[in-house]
Amino acid sequence: DAGITQSPRHKVTETGTPVTLRCHQTENHRYMYWYRQDPGHGLRLIHYSYGVKDTDKGEVSDGYSVSRSKTEDFLLTLESATSSQTSVYFCAITGSRGDTDTQYFGPGTRLTVL
């Protein structure tokens, strides 16, 4: 158990509203990631972080921003949600010493944008 929680687990919102998803980890891992999962597309990387205040874009970053002010929390924000952002969002971390090649995933957040 990599100690990853995501909140909320489910959210329904309306087009144009801001939304923030939270990923929390308890084991002081340096690398954290946000993915979205859509049928037929597998997992696609949105943003990732390699330390506090150090973040970078993934392949589908448009419309998303992230912040990491503490090691344990990685926030994903949709500034103005659109229906195309309806998806399941997963947070992941990279394992610690001796296991830095492997990602471990949170339980996911199902977001519906009406």
Added chain:
Amino acid sequence: AQSVTQLDSQVPVFEEAPVELRCNYSSSVSVYLFWYVQYPNQGLQLLLKYLSGSTLVKGINGFEAEFNKSQTSFHLRKPSVHISDTAEYFCAVSGGGSYIPTFGRGTSLIVHP
């Protein structure tokens, strides 16, 4: 650049039959290879991984995979499946100093009684 192709989007099989889920990758550097499983309404769990050494890798729940460098494949196998193996399976590749894996689109394994 690296990429992963999972050749089957869906694999139906009867309980206690053997199964193979196919994965091919492309990469210009040496690779790490992974299989993850996702049960309904859950996150991804690591099933097994290949980093180096023996090309036959054993994972949890009786699954195994074989790394074939010449064919750039990492197929997942199980000799006898159970109903509880019904899930989505993802192949992933990383390497070249990058911690960030590239995922395939997934294969839905459906086990019928």
